[in-house]
Amino acid sequence: MDLHRRRIAAAEFLDRKGISGTLERIVNELFFRQPADVYGYMADCLLKLSTPPKISDLRGRAVFLGNGQLIVEAEVFCIDCNKEKRMSSAAVLSTFAPVGAEESQRSSDYVEIALQWIHEPFRRLLLDQNPCDQSEIDQMLGDFFTSYREEEKARRDKLKAEAKEHEAVTLVPVTPAKEKKSKGKKTIVDEKLFPPPELPEPVLLEGMAVGSVSLAVAKCGAEIKGMPLYKYISALKNQKEPAHFHVPVPWITLLSCGKKSPGKLCLLEEIILISKVGHPVKQSVTLAFELQKEMIKLMSTSGKGGITLSSVSDHGVLRASCDRLEQPLDLITDACRNLKVPLGVDVFLALNCAAPKLMDYSKGKYEVATGGLKSPDELIEVYLNLTSKYPAVVAIIDPFRREEAEQWEKLSSRIGISCSLLSDITHKPQDPVLPGVNGYVFRHANETTVSDIIHATVSYQGAVVMDTMFSESCSSGSFADLAVGLGLDYVKLGGLSGVETMAKYNRLTAIEEELAQQGLLVCKEPEPPLFSKEPKEELASAEETK
Incomplete structure (x- = not known):
């Protein structure tokens, strides 16, 4: 009797779940298709019917x-x-x-x-x-992070208020000393100090x-959907998987002559190699390696123009001791000439000036070189002379602080369409768009979610260069997937050394080869300049349309 009840209960369970009908349909399809792996086919059919993870x-x-x-x-x-x-x-x-x-x-x-x-x-x-x-x-x-940030801000403000109250209580009045009049000398008037930038919100x-959790969830979603991460990111951005993809051109850092490098020169934190659109990633990386070898040879054999190799960073960037702006650019020009690489035709250069780090606020000038100070207007002439003498320079990153909006606009109008000005917006993605800016550098770090990155690339209408950090993350392979999936034209990957750094180049190469094999790879041919001179849509306006 118990057995009979169990049979009835089993039949009711199978009918209630529709299992009998499903198995019958699968068996009929199995007979029609007659696959080589019968049980594999049945497993695939049943897997599609399983509860989503x-x-x-x-x-x-x-x-x-x-x-x-x-x-x-x-x-x-x-x-x-x-x-x-x-x-x-x-x-x-x-x-x-x-x-x-x-x-x-x-x-x-x-x-x-x-x-x-x-x-x-x-x-x-x-x-x-x-x-x-x-x-x-x-x-x-x-939402969680926003709430936490507001609590932290309230806590910091309270501590500041308490500190001010304590300072007011303990303050002892001091009788000012009488000023002595100097005979025959002009009174020194206090100089108006250069206004410092507004203090950014503390980085939590x-x-x-x-x-980390956001990116891990995206990789999990790609795994569930059975597709590479770059296709999954593209589907998230476009609400569907595109029919074709293009691989962004890698920006490869060749040389560093910034403030931390030996020598007097401070302005050129990075000199970056950009291959012509359409060159395979592997070809661009190979060329960069050859150029670096030739540059090292020139510095070691002849001490070209007084420039000497100081060291090679863990990430493959040559650190050189330079005193003048022309020295590193002349070195790269000579290396290209020796290798018969047409600079300004097949390869181009970008300069990361990182000028905000060079401001001497007591003098209101930029320290272009040790002891060499330039006002914002004088710096405009420096950039114009550089781009005139070296027309292969097609992009300048952070030539001024954000506070010099007038100089950004002046430089952009005078430099013309031959060179694009880029601003690093990693920590200020919602700031107003600067006049004269044609593109933006953005890094994936800290609380930035995958949705934030997608939104930033959409809001700035494709004018984003995704930048890697000098200290790479463990998910270094994912960086290339993000760049391809977001549909970026350019991606800044750093130097040519280190396991974590090279993983990005290798992954970008693998994606390019995979897309070519699948017939999904297209070559996007942007006309010069790198980015349109049309003003980009502000992120704030994009927020309104979300």
């Missing part, structure tokens, strides 16, 4: 970068076919680098906070969420947990 757990762990910096790696687990599986992991870099024991201790503290976020509130927020709902998950992560380094 849901997030079951988030885990975080501290991992080391090549430079010894600690960051957080997030892991996503899902229930898939009644089993918990580790689906993906990702680590996004914070925007600082330890410089000593005290800073290392601080980085350890931030990592601990980030791990607490992943193991407690983030795990609770994302439990049972569909990992393919990227925008919804990013919204939850963003624990926000690396937000970026």
Whole structure:
């Protein structure tokens, strides 16, 4: 009798779940198709009918970068076919680098906070969420971080107010000393100090947990959909998978003559090689290697123009000792001539000036070289002379501070369409668009979610160069996928050394070859300049249309 009841219950269960009908349909299709792997075909059919995976757990762990910096790696687990599986992991870099024991201790503290976020509130927020709902998950992560940032701001403001009150109570009045009149000398008038920039909001380094979890969720979604990450990112951005893809042109850093390099020259933090659009990534990287070898040969054999090689960074960037702006550019010109590489035809140059770091606020001038100060207007003439003498220079990154809006506009109008001006907006993505700016440099770091990156590239209408950090994240392969999936024309990858750095170049090359084999690769041919001179839509206006 018990057996009879169990049979009835089993039949009711099969009918209620529609299993009998489903199995009958699969068997009929099986007979019609007659695949070589019968059970594999049936497994695929049943797998498509299974419950979509849901997030079951988030885990975080501290991992080391090549430079010894600690960051957080997030892991996503899902229930898939009644089993918990580790689906993906990702680590996004914070925007600082330890410089000593005290800073290392601080980085350890931030990592601990980030791990607490992943193991407690983030795990609770994302439990049972569909990992393919990227925008919804990013919204939850963003809301949490916004709330935390507001609490931190309130705490900081309270501490500042208490400090001011304490200072007011303990302040002892001091009788000013009488001024002595100097005979026969003019009275020295206090100079009007150059206005410093507005202090940015403090970077909350624990926000690396937000970026890491967001990227790990995106990789999990791509795994579930059975597609490469770059196709998944493209589908998220365009609401569908495009019929064709193009691979962004890599910007490869050849030489550094910035403030931290030996020698007097401070202005050229990076000199970047840009291959002509249409050159395969592998060909561009090979050419960059050959150019670096020739540059090292020139510096070691003849000490070309007084320039000497100081060192090679862990990321393959040559650090040179230069005293004049022309020296590194002449070196690259000679190396191209020796290799019969037409500079300004097949390859071009971009200059990352990082001018905001060079401002001497007491004098209101930029320290172009040690002891060599230039006012913002004088710096315009420096850039005009450089681009006139070296027409292969087609882009200048951060030629001024953001506060010099007038100089940005003047330089852009005088330099014409031959050279694009780019502004680094990593920490200020919502600031007003500067006049004269044609493109933007943006890094994936800290609390930046995948949805944030997509929104930034859409808002700035394709005028974004995605930049890597000098200390690379563990998810270095994902960086290339993001650049391709976002449809960027250019991607700044750094030097040519280090496992983490080269993983980006290798992944970009692999994507290009994969797309070519699939017949999905197209060559996008942007006309010069690199970016349109038309003003870009502000991010604020894009927010209104969301």
